[in-house]
Amino acid sequence: MRVAVLEDNHLVRQGIVRCLQEADVEVVLAVAEPAALLAEVYAGGIDVAMVDVRLPPTFTDEGLRVASRIRSSHPESAVLILSQFVEPEFILPLLSESAGRVGYLLKDRVLDTVTLVDALRRVCAGELVIDPAIITELMDARRPAGPLAALSEREREVLASVAEGLTNSAIAQHLFISERTVEVHLAHIFDKLRIDDSARSNRRVLAVLTHLAAGRS
Amino acid sequence: MRGSAWWSSRTRDATALALCVLPVVLLLPGAASRGQTALLPATTALVAVGLGWLGELRRGVLVASAGLTLTAGNLAVIDAHPTWAQAASVAAPPLFAGLAAAALLARIPSLVSALGGLLAGPVRLVFYDTFRDPQCASCYPQAALLLPDPAMAKVLGWTGAALVGFALVLGLRRGPHRGLIVVALLTVVVTASSWASLPADGPSLFLIVPAAIAAGLDVGAAIIQRQRLAGLAEALRTGGRTERVLRNLLDDPDLRIDYRRPDARPAVFVDADGSASSGSGDRVVTEVHGPRGVIARIHTDPSRGSLDGLADGLSPEVLLGLEQEQLSAVLASRARELADSRERIVRRGDAQRRALERDLHDGAQQHLLALGFDLQVALASPALSADDRAALDQCRSEARAALDDLRDLSHGLYPPLLATSGLVPALRALARTAPVEVVIVGDWGPRPPSEVERACYLVVADLARRSAGSVQVSAVRAAGPVPSFTMTVLGSSCPPDRALGQRVVALGGSLRQSADGARAIEVVLPCG
Numbered sequence: 001m002r003v004a005v006l007e008d009n010h011l012v013r014q015g016i017v018r019c020l021q022e023a024d025v026e027v028v029l030a031v032a033e034p035a036a037l038l039a040e041v042y043a044g045g046i047d048v049a050m051v052d053v054r055l056p057p058t059f060t061d062e063g064l065r066v067a068s069r070i071r072s073s074h075p076e077s078a079v080l081i082l083s084q085f086v087e088p089e090f091i092l093p094l095l096s097e098s099a100g101r102v103g104y105l106l107k108d109r110v111l112d113t114v115t116l117v118d119a120l121r122r123v124c125a126g127e128l129v130i131d132p133a134i135i136t137e138l139m140d141a142r143r144p145a146g147p148l149a150a151l152s153e154r155e156r157e158v159l160a161s162v163a164e165g166l167t168n169s170a171i172a173q174h175l176f177i178s179e180r181t182v183e184v185h186l187a188h189i190f191d192k193l194r195i196d197d198s199a200r201s202n203r204r205v206l207a208v209l210t211h212l213a214a215g216r217s
Numbered sequence: 218m219r220g221s222a223w224w225s226s227r228t229r230d231a232t233a234l235a236l237c238v239l240p241v242v243l244l245l246p247g248a249a250s251r252g253q254t255a256l257l258p259a260t261t262a263l264v265a266v267g268l269g270w271l272g273e274l275r276r277g278v279l280v281a282s283a284g285l286t287l288t289a290g291n292l293a294v295i296d297a298h299p300t301w302a303q304a305a306s307v308a309a310p311p312l313f314a315g316l317a318a319a320a321l322l323a324r325i326p327s328l329v330s331a332l333g334g335l336l337a338g339p340v341r342l343v344f345y346d347t348f349r350d351p352q353c354a355s356c357y358p359q360a361a362l363l364l365p366d367p368a369m370a371k372v373l374g375w376t377g378a379a380l381v382g383f384a385l386v387l388g389l390r391r392g393p394h395r396g397l398i399v400v401a402l403l404t405v406v407v408t409a410s411s412w413a414s415l416p417a418d419g420p421s422l423f424l425i426v427p428a429a430i431a432a433g434l435d436v437g438a439a440i441i442q443r444q445r446l447a448g449l450a451e452a453l454r455t456g457g458r459t460e461r462v463l464r465n466l467l468d469d470p471d472l473r474i475d476y477r478r479p480d481a482r483p484a485v486f487v488d489a490d491g492s493a494s495s496g497s498g499d500r501v502v503t504e505v506h507g508p509r510g511v512i513a514r515i516h517t518d519p520s521r522g523s524l525d526g527l528a529d530g531l532s533p534e535v536l537l538g539l540e541q542e543q544l545s546a547v548l549a550s551r552a553r554e555l556a557d558s559r560e561r562i563v564r565r566g567d568a569q570r571r572a573l574e575r576d577l578h579d580g581a582q583q584h585l586l587a588l589g590f591d592l593q594v595a596l597a598s599p600a601l602s603a604d605d606r607a608a609l610d611q612c613r614s615e616a617r618a619a620l621d622d623l624r625d626l627s628h629g630l631y632p633p634l635l636a637t638s639g640l641v642p643a644l645r646a647l648a649r650t651a652p653v654e655v656v657i658v659g660d661w662g663p664r665p666p667s668e669v670e671r672a673c674y675l676v677v678a679d680l681a682r683r684s685a686g687s688v689q690v691s692a693v694r695a696a697g698p699v700p701s702f703t704m705t706v707l708g709s710s711c712p713p714d715r716a717l718g719q720r721v722v723a724l725g726g727s728l729r730q731s732a733d734g735a736r737a738i739e740v741v742l743p744c745g
C-alpha cells in the first residue's frame with residue numbers, strides 16, 4: 001500500500017509521516033502543494049492520498065477539491081481526508097460523487113495507529129470510511145422527539161456502524177453478534193426510518209448519512 | 218419659470234443680432250456718411266450703458282462705457298489736429314475690438330483675442346502710413362509714421378483680425394453665447410475684408426461691433442438674472458429645496474448644490490443626503506458666501522454661463538434657507554459617518570473572529586497535533602518501562618482532550634462551515650444540534666456577503682435556542698437598485714434579541730417581528 005500525504009503544516013506533515021512509518025505503512029510522498037501530489041497520482045504511483053482539508057491559498061476547502069479531482073480523474077486511487085472539523089457537510093458532497101474509496105478522519109485519529117491503518121486498508125479495498133466522531137455528531141439526538149427516538153439502543157449502535165462504513169460482517173464482529181442478527185436489526189431500522197436498503201453497501205452508507213444529516217424522520 | 222428662460226435667450230440673441238448687423242449694413246456703398254456711421258454705435262452704446270446700470274452689471278457698464286468713450290473720441294478727432302489724438306483714434310479701436318470680444322469668451326480665447334486686438338491696433342500703427350495707402354483718400358494726415366511699411370501694416374491688420382476670429386471660434390466650441398459669437402465672427406470677417414476696398418476708417422467698425430455685442434449680451438443677461446432672482450425668492454417661499462428650484466429656474470436638470478462641512482479642515486463638501494460630494498468635473502462652480510464663509514457651491518452647466526451675479530444678489534431669506542439646508546446636510550453626513558463606523562466595527566469583529574479561528578487552527582491545534590504525533594512515536598519505542606509508557610499514554614490522552622476543547626472553542630468563534638460552505642450548510646449543521654426542530658426551506662440562491670451570513674446565522678441560532686417549538690427558515694435575494702437579502706424565520710415564539718437587532722441595523726438592515734401575529738421574524742440586509 002503506497003501512501004502520499006498532502007498537508008501544508010510542516011510539523012503535522014512530519015508527524016503523520018512518522019506515525020505512518022511507525023505503523024509500517026509505506027509513505028512515498030509527503031508534500032505541501034496539491035500540484036506535486038496530483039502529478040504523482042496521475043503517474044499511477046499512489047494507492048491512497050491523505051489530504052488535509054484546509055490548504056493555501058484560501059485555507060477553506062481546497063483539500064476537498066483536490067480529493068474530488070483525484071476521485072473523478074483517477075478512480076483507482078483512494079482518498080482519505082484529514083480534518084480538524086467535525087462537520088458532516090464537508091464530506092457528504094464527496095461521498096455522493098464517489099462510489100467508494102473515500103474516507104474522512106479527524107487528524108487526531110492518526111494517533112490511534114490501529115484505527116488509522118484499518119481506515120487506510122478499508123478505503124484501499126473500495127469502502128467508505130467515516131470518522132466515528134462525525135457519526136456521533138449526527139446521531140447525537142439532543143431532541144427527545146428526534147428522528148432516531150424510535151430506534152432501540154442496539155439498533156442505534158448498528159445504525160452508527162453502518163454510517164461509519166462498516167460491512168455487515170464487520171458490524172457483527174464489532175458488536176459481538178451474528179451477521180443474521182445484524183440483518184434483522186437493519187431491516188427494522190430501515191423500515192422505521194423509511195430508508196431504501198436495496199442499494200449496495202456504499203450506497204447504503206450514503207443513504208444513512210444523508211438521512212442523518214437531513215435531521216428529520 | 219420656463220417662460221422666463223425662453224424669453225431671456227430669445228431676447229438676448231435678438232437684441233445682440235440687431236446691434237451687430239446694423240453697422241454692417243451701414244458699411245454698404247451709398248450708406249450714410251461717416252458722421253452718421255459713428256453716431257449709431259454711440260447711440261446703441263448709450264442705451265447699453267443705461268440698461269447695464271439697470272441690471273447692476275459691472276461688466277456691461279464697463280464695455281459699453283468704453284465703447285461710448287471711444288466712439289465719441291473717434292468722432293471728435295476726425296476734425297481735430299493734434300496728431301497724437303488722431304493716432305490714438307486709429308490705434309485704439311482694433312485693440313478695443315479684441316478686448317470687447319474677450320468679454321464674451323473664456324480665459325484662453327479672451328487672451329488670444331486681446332493679443333489679436335493689440336496686433337491689429339497699436340502694433341499695426343507702427344507700420345501704417347496713411348499717405349502710402351492707395352485706398353486712403355480721406356484719411357488722417359498723419360497717424361504715427363514710425364516705420365512706414367504698408368505691407369507690414371496689412372499683415373498685422375490681417376493677423377490681428379485672424380487672431381480675434383480664432384478666439385471667437387474657440388469660444389464657439391464651448392461656453393455660452395454661441396449665436397452671438399457667430400455674429401461677432403461674421404462682423405470681424407466683413408470688417409477685415411473692408412480694408413481692401415473701403416477707406417481706412419474701417420477700423421471704427423471694430424469698435425462698433427463688439428461693443429454692441431457685449432452691450433446687448435450683458436443687457437440681456439442682466440434682465441434674465443434679475444428675473445431669476447425674483448423667481449428664486451418666490452419659489453423658495455412656496456417651499457422646496459434650493460437645488461430643485463434652481464434646476465427649474467435655470468433649466469439645468471443636472472444642476473447640483475453641495476454644502477460645506479464647517480467642522481472640516483481643509484474644506485469638505487457634502488451632498489444634501491450627507492454623502493461625500495462627487496466633485497465638479499467640467500461644471501462651473503459658484504460659491505455662495507454667508508456670514509461665516511462659504512455655505513455651499515452651485516455646480517452648473519458651463520454653457521449656461523456664470524452665476525456670479527446670482528450668488529452675489531441672494532437675499533438674506535434665501536441665504537438663511539441655504540444655511541438651513543447646509544445644517545441638515547452636515548447632520549446627514551455625520552449620521553452617515555456614524556452608521557459607517559458601526560458597520561465597520563461589526564465587520565471588523567467578524568473578521569477578527571475568523572482570523573482568531575484560523576490562528577487557532579493553524580497554530581495551537583497544529584502544535585498539539587504535532588505533540589501527539591511525537592508522543593505516538595515515543596510510545597512505539599520498545600525500550601520504554603511500563604511506568605514511562607503509562608505516563609506518555611496519559612500525555613497523549615490529554616493532548617487529544619485539549620484538541621477537542623480547542624475544536625469546540627474555534628467552532629464557537631466562527632463556525633468553519635459558515636466560512637467555507639456558506640449559510641445553508643452551516644444552518645443545517647446548526648439544525649442537527651438545536652434543541653428544537655429547525656427546517657430550512659426554499660432555494661436560497663447564491664451566497665450573500667460573509668457579514669450577512671454571520672448575522673443571519675446568529676439570528677437563527679438565537680431563535681432556535683430560545684424558541685419553544687420548531688421554526689422554519691427561508692430566504693430570498695432581491696435584485697434592484699439596492700440588492701437585499703431577506704431571511705424569514707416562521708414559528709418563533711420569542712421576539713428577536715436586541716443586541717442582534719443592533720448588529721443587523723449596523724450592517725444597514727432591519728430585524729423585526731411581524732405585527733400580524735404570524736410569529737414571523739424578518740431579517741433584511743443589503744448585499745450589494
